[in-house]
């Protein structure tokens with residue numbers, strides 16, 4: 428059983444997914460979409476009222492190992508959706524949810540056992556430094572700005588686009604659905620409190636930037652009203668820095684998913700990646716507000 432008063436190990440998060448699927452079989456199911464470099468399962472939790480024609484929303488967390496608030500927030504959101512299901516507004520229940528709380532399971536475990544600030548996956552490169560930055564390994568403008576060809580760099584892009592099973596199986600899974608299925612792709616990271624939309628690879632903006640910006644600002648202002656916390660909104664490249672090969676850019680540019688966002692959870696730097704667990708609930712609520720706002724936009728088709 429998970430609590431949101433501590434950070435949890437991978438096995439506990441996977442047990443939570445299985446427990447939810449077993450306890451709420453009418454709305455929940457689980458699927459393993461592939462295995463990581465070290466052969467850990469890449470597990471997702473699906474939540475649905477059973478209508479295959481609902482729009483889909485993909486949520487992933489834990490792509491960067493040390494960003495522990497991300498899996499914590501994503502599991503918090505999943506728990507809220509499930510426990511509150513009967514009372515949820517239509518725009519939340521008429522969505523098929525695909526939730527992947529730990530997309531970098533090997534790195535996540537390594538950050539618990541060995542190096543708290545590990546970021547990449549655990550790909551071995553022989554005698555060179557291990558690890559690929561999964562958020563530089565997706566296949567849209569792969570290898571561009573803000574990526575490194577050197578295995579020792581924190582932003583090592585890998586040997587080619589989707590060279591890593593953790594990114595490959597996400598793209599394979601999503602690409603297996605009809606193109607209109609997924610209407611939102613939400614990647615949870617930390618830290619800095621930003622809501623970011625494409626593009627990340629360069630300073631250009633998408634044609635529908637106004638829609639992406641409006642929904643992000645809406646979420647930001649509701650979060651500020653409810654928890655007092657501020658999220659900065661803008662495109663990834665202009666707001667943070669250009670970085671190619673991100674999951675959000677792939678979702679937007681290749682998978683054709685309209686609402687592609689990266690949200691950087693708290694804090695703004697006091698604790699950074701090593702955020703004390705007492706901050707999980709607040710971040711969880713902020714994450715839920717973000718997801719709720721995006722789902723409302725999806726339901727309204729705008």
Ligand code: 0X9
Pocket residue numbers: 491494562616617618623626627628663664667668669670671672673674675676689691
């Ligand atoms: O650099 C990243 O991958 C993300 N920031 S983090 O501190 N969590 O590492 C930002 C990614 C934004 N999206 C793209 N650049 N595509």
Ligand code: ZN
Pocket residue numbers: 490491494616617
């Ligand atoms: Zn990150």
